[in-house]
Amino acid sequence: MSYDKAKETADFIRSKYDNQIDVAVVLGSGLGGFADRVENAVKIPYEEVPHFKRSTVEGHAGQLVLGEVGGVSIAVQQGRFHFYEGYKISKVIFPVRVFGLLGVKSLILTNAAGSVDTDFKQGTLMLIRDHLNMMGINPLRGENDERFGPRFPDMTEVYALDYQDIAMAVAREVAVERAQSEAAKTGKPAAPQPLLRRGVYCGLSGPSYETPSEIRMFRLLGADAVGMSTVPEAIAARHMGIKVLGISCITNLAAGISDESINHDEVMETGARVAGVFQELLSKIIPRLG
Numbered sequence: 001m002s003y004d005k006a007k008e009t010a011d012f013i014r015s016k017y018d019n020q021i022d023v024a025v026v027l028g029s030g031l032g033g034f035a036d037r038v039e040n041a042v043k044i045p046y047e048e049v050p051h052f053k054r055s056t057v058e059g060h061a062g063q064l065v066l067g068e069v070g071g072v073s074i075a076v077q078q079g080r081f082h083f084y085e086g087y088k089i090s091k092v093i094f095p096v097r098v099f100g101l102l103g104v105k106s107l108i109l110t111n112a113a114g115s116v117d118t119d120f121k122q123g124t125l126m127l128i129r130d131h132l133n134m135m136g137i138n139p140l141r142g143e144n145d146e147r148f149g150p151r152f153p154d155m156t157e158v159y160a161l162d163y164q165d166i167a168m169a170v171a172r173e174v175a176v177e178r179a180q181s182e183a184a185k186t187g188k189p190a191a192p193q194p195l196l197r198r199g200v201y202c203g204l205s206g207p208s209y210e211t212p213s214e215i216r217m218f219r220l221l222g223a224d225a226v227g228m229s230t231v232p233e234a235i236a237a238r239h240m241g242i243k244v245l246g247i248s249c250i251t252n253l254a255a256g257i258s259d260e261s262i263n264h265d266e267v268m269e270t271g272a273r274v275a276g277v278f279q280e281l282l283s284k285i286i287p288r289l290g
């Protein structure tokens with residue numbers, strides 16, 4: 001049934017936008033501004049998309065944006081469905097199923113996350129090298145539909161290594177350009193600042209933030225950042241053979257790393273602060289995913 005629903009939604013999207021979509025992008029909390037970079041945009045509010053839910057979270061616009069970035073046809077999910085909102089996990093991954101049926105080859109998952117790695121600062125962008133699924137659920141649980149993928153999909157390389165290399169190369173180029181324009185402005189040499197750091201994303205169900213003890217535990221387990229999304233979508237994408245790139249925006253230090261408490265406003269503010277560089281990286285990565 002889920003396959004038929006996804007097919008119906010894919011057909012609906014094709015009826016509104018008939019270019020072959022190669023890349024899909026899911027924008028996390030506070031990162032929705034990237035949708036404004038889409039050219040010749042066709043915007044469809046989730047209310048109008050068959051079988052889509054409304055996004056209930058502040059900072060998630062709740063629309064699909066179809067159009068082009070750097071000459072590539074893309075679909076942007078401006079606002080995602082989170083498990084903590086109470087949706088069934090099949091609803092959380094439903095858009096990914098639809099992207100797969102539309103023939104999307106590459107999925108870029110972005111999110112807001114708290115830093116577990118004490119070297120990360122507010123505003124650090126983390127390239128996801130791998131994840132820990134601590135959500136207490138797997139989106140593939142239940143009867144398997146072979147039309148989506150195999151019963152026991154491999155998860156050795158959820159986040160494609162070649163995509164990671166592309167993202168790091170783009171980040172280095174942008175860093176050099178920024179340093180050069182800074183030097184031209186000030187007349188003093190400026191060293192390129194690293195714009196992307198690799199790390200492991202730990203997915204939790206939320207919606208409460210973690211306790212300091214939990215953060216210490218996740219650090220011991222190998223996490224660099226914690227968040228409440230991305231993992232189910234990444235698993236569903238790999239199930240369908242879609243290649244995945246993941247970027248976390250570190251919006252806050254995780255619980256107990258500083259004395260500050262964590263709140264959603266801070267998450268949104270940091271997203272807005274890094275919007276420029278985040279959007280520039282995405283715009284330059286997309287045409288290279290090929």
Ligand code: HPA
Nearest residue numbers: 112113114226227228254
């Ligand atoms: N924990 C979990 N999810 C988050 C955080 C956090 O600290 N920040 C943004 N999303």
